[in-house]
Amino acid sequence: MxxxxxxxxxxxxxxxxxxxxxxxxxxxxxxxxxxxxxxxxxxxxxxxxxxxxxxxxxxxxxxxxxxxxxxxxxxxxxxxxxxxxxxxxxxxxxxxxxxxxxxxxxxxxxxxxxxxxxxxxxxxxxxxxxxxxxxxxxxxxxxxxxxxxxxxxxxxxxxxxxxxxxxxxxxxxxxxxxxxxxxxxxxxxxxxxxxxxxxxxxxxxxxxxxxxxxxxxxxxxxxxxxxxRTQVVRIFSPSTTRETECRFFSDPAELLEAIRRAWEEGPKTKSGEAGETYDLAGREPAYQGEVWVFAEQEEGVLHPVSLELLGTARRLAAPLGVPVGAVLPGHGVAGLAEELIAHGADRVYVLEHPLLEDFRPIPYTRALVGVIRERPPQIVLFGATPLGRELAPRVAYASESGLTADCTQLEIGDFTRDKRTHVGVLKQTRPALGGNIMATIVTRNSQTQMATVRPGVMKALPADPGRQGEVVELTPELTPELIQVELLSRQPLAGGAQLTEADIIVSGGHGLGSRESFERYIPPLARALGEFLQAAYEVGASRAAVEDGFIGRDHQVGQTGQTVQPRLYVAVAISGAIQ
Structure with missing residues (x-):
């Protein structure tokens, strides 16, 4: 071999x-x-x-x-x-x-x-x-x-x-x-x-x-x-308008009191929200079609990022005057369409097939590319989950679409290239080089604009149980030959870390020196802070700590781990690399 x-x-x-x-x-x-x-x-x-x-x-x-x-x-x-x-x-x-x-x-x-x-x-x-x-x-x-x-x-x-x-x-x-x-x-x-x-x-x-x-x-x-199929149109330094403060404490009681006060004040900002309102002003937009969201589900339960993206899709679709669609692949998942409609979808495309029961890259790609070619949307949003990061690149490549990864801001705007103004395009902003620079990217040479967004960056709309929408059931043409990998075994992550839902995360790094030291300090500190603030807590870890065997990979936070947005994050013995 x-x-x-x-x-x-x-x-x-x-x-x-x-x-x-x-x-x-x-x-x-x-x-x-x-x-x-x-x-x-x-x-x-x-x-x-x-x-x-x-x-x-x-x-x-x-x-x-x-x-x-x-x-x-x-x-x-x-x-x-x-x-x-x-x-x-x-x-x-x-x-x-x-x-x-x-x-x-x-x-x-x-x-x-x-x-x-x-x-x-x-x-x-x-x-x-x-x-x-x-x-x-x-x-x-x-x-x-x-x-x-x-x-x-x-x-x-x-x-x-x-x-x-x-x-x-x-x-x-x-x-x-x-x-x-x-x-x-x-x-x-x-x-x-x-x-x-x-x-x-x-x-x-x-x-x-x-x-x-x-x-x-x-x-x-x-x-x-x-x-x-994409082009960087602007590179700039990350915003420094956030209120930041660095304080040093020698008294634990004083530190706890500062944490308690900051906790009660709550977060001051929320990333990923809309910029200024866009107006077509009667002009013809550069792209045509609906704004779609890939509805990720596992064992009949929607991933929260799908609902977050529906809120973003509604904001993007409003100035364009087009419907919001959700694409839902799976087997026996049509019942989820009602939840998607309640959170903002005008139309749900249910891609029903037994080969879509579990995620496999090739069948999922074929199913999505088929519906994209049949009913071309102008925008498709994916969650930057492990599944989305496998699927979106293949779908974009096969459908000849532009794709931007890990966006923190999406907005509709105009873009001038070669003395021609492109009206109503999707401007996609993402961090690069470990977050030290920001890049705004637009799609080119493509019929469809695609982007992935990490969970927790955007905000879901409140559910409206009375909201009405259309359900379109489709059956993709798939064959068993598309399954080219066999699953030999699966060991569920017992009580897998729910880092994306935690209000408090205490992460340990390589500097702790050993698994014993990690277990001695990090979980008890997370538990104590959770009890002190009466909030959900989790244990996180740096990549180095995971590779050293201190804790499982499902606890890894960062570029190659999970993106998190807790109200309180404590980093212990982590080197402070730019990521």
């Missing part, structure tokens, strides 16, 4: 210098920072080293400037046998769709040149630290027609079958591909592969293949900015 590992060179954000930022433009001076191998791609290499067998090769593949050769040589010093660099000015300015297009064609060339046949696995980190979108892996898989196993932490061979351990929506799962090739994204790894002096010497002499757009026979109109 061979592995093609997608890797990326990213700026080192672990030690941001004051002069790394252009505070006026809100941009990063990349030349000030060192470049490193994306940390999650290290886990991808570790997994690949466990997956390859019978003399299989590991081929590292990246797209970037000529300087990315240095990062590829690091891959060679770890476990890679070959390295390929896609480098061409035509690739510059590419969004995730244009990037995935180039990488997918490069993978086809790798398979042909190294004669891999179908005996290979594509492995990549879950996301990169600079973009944080987690979109490229799913879009590469969609282009290649591959099943995707996301959030993987361990891989092993047993009885001739590849077993992949991952954190799924319902707990810890062990999956096995029914066929190869398959794409695996790494959220962690159990057996690290370290650099060696012997491999480092060999890597210096190893020739690295360089391919251009012409080498791959790619049309330039599908590459770089020209082939992108």
């Amino acid at each position: 061979n592995c093609i590992v997608l890797v990326k060179q990213v700026p080192d954000l672990s030690d941001l210098r004051p002069d790394a930022w252009d505070t006026e433009k809100g941009t990063l001076r990349r030349g000030v920072l060192d470049s490193i191998l994306n940390p999650l791609d290290v886990h991808a290499l570790n997994l690949a080293n466990r997956i390859r067998r019978d003399g299989g090769r590991i081929i590292a593949l990246t797209m970037g400037p000529p300087q990315a050769e240095e990062m590829l040589r690091e891959c060679l010093t770890r476990c890679a046998d070959e390295a390929v660099l896609l480098t061409d000015r035509a690739f510059a300015g590419a969004d995730t769709c244009a990037t995935a297009y180039a990488l997918a064609h490069a993978i086809r060339r790798v398979v042909e040149q190294f004669q891999l046949g179908r005996d290979y696995v594509v492995v990549t980190g879950m996301q990169s630290t600079d973009g944080d979108t987690a979109q490229v892996p799913g879009q590469v898989a969609e282009d290649l027609g591959l099943e995707q196993i996301a959030y993987s932490e361990k891989a092993e061979w047993e009885d001739g079958r590849l077993r992949v351990h991952r954190i799924g929506p319902r707990g810890k799962e062990v999956l096995s591909p029914k066929q190869f090739p398959v794409l695996i994204t790494a959220a962690g790894s159990d057996v690290p592969v370290h650099r060696s002096f012997h491999r480092a010497r060999a890597a210096l002499k190893k020739p690295i293949l360089r391919w251009s757009a012409a080498d791959l026979g790619l049309p330039k109109e599908k590459l770089g900015l020209a082939g992108s």
Whole structure:
């Protein structure tokens, strides 16, 4: 078994210098920072080293400037046998769709040149630290027609079958591909592969293949900015208008009193709310169709983010004068349509099929893309949940739509490009580089605008039981052959952490030193604060603490964990990285 590992060179954000930022433009001076191998791609290499067998090769593949050769040589010093660099000015300015297009064609060339046949696995980190979108892996898989196993932490061979351990929506799962090739994204790894002096010497002499757009026979109109479906139109520093205060306490009683007072005052701001009201003023909008929300459900229960997004969809649809739709895939879930209508949907599209009972990327993608092509909406909103982050990139790529990840603000506005004003477009604002800059993005070269929003960012409307709406029942054309991965086992997360619902979260980090120290201090402190303030509490953890084995991954808070908005957050022994 061979592995093609997608890797990326990213700026080192672990030690941001004051002069790394252009505070006026809100941009990063990349030349000030060192470049490193994306940390999650290290886990991808570790997994690949466990997956390859019978003399299989590991081929590292990246797209970037000529300087990315240095990062590829690091891959060679770890476990890679070959390295390929896609480098061409035509690739510059590419969004995730244009990037995935180039990488997918490069993978086809790798398979042909190294004669891999179908005996290979594509492995990549879950996301990169600079973009944080987690979109490229799913879009590469969609282009290649591959099943995707996301959030993987361990891989092993047993009885001739590849077993992949991952954190799924319902707990810890062990999956096995029914066929190869398959794409695996790494959220962690159990057996690290370290650099060696012997491999480092060999890597210096190893020739690295360089391919251009012409080498791959790619049309330039599908590459770089020209082939992108989204475009950054504004970069700025995060707002500093919030009231902030830093105080130091030496008296525990004084600290508790300050916490109690702040708790009683309540939160001062709410992110994700509307900006100024937009008015079409009789003009023709650039996009046509309804505003849709993907209604995520599990075992017949709607995810709260679906209701939050319905409130946002109503706000976006109002100035456009169009209905709000909810797309509800599943099996035996038509009864949820009433709840969606009560929270703002004018029309619910129920996609009913037995193969949609459990989430699987390919059947869900086929079902959604089918209804999008049949009844094109102008906007589709997804929750940035683990399920949504797997599904939305594939749906966007297959439907030729633009997609922006992890938005914190959505608003309708006008946008001028090439001396032409585009009326009534969706302006999508999201954080980047660990939240140090904000980017406003618009869709281009697409019929539909898509965005994902993290749970808890937007606000759901109060339910109106008397509200009326239309239910449209559809049956997608799906076949069992679309199920390309078998679920071997599932271990439910016993009493899984309800971090998104907690009013109080106490998180511990690597600095606690051991699992025993974590258990001694963090849960009792969370419990004590919960009793003191009479509120729901939970225990959180940094990624480092989770990887050190202090607590399970369902407690992880942050970029690669859960997004939370508690009223009180306590960080203990966490280094304070920008994330």
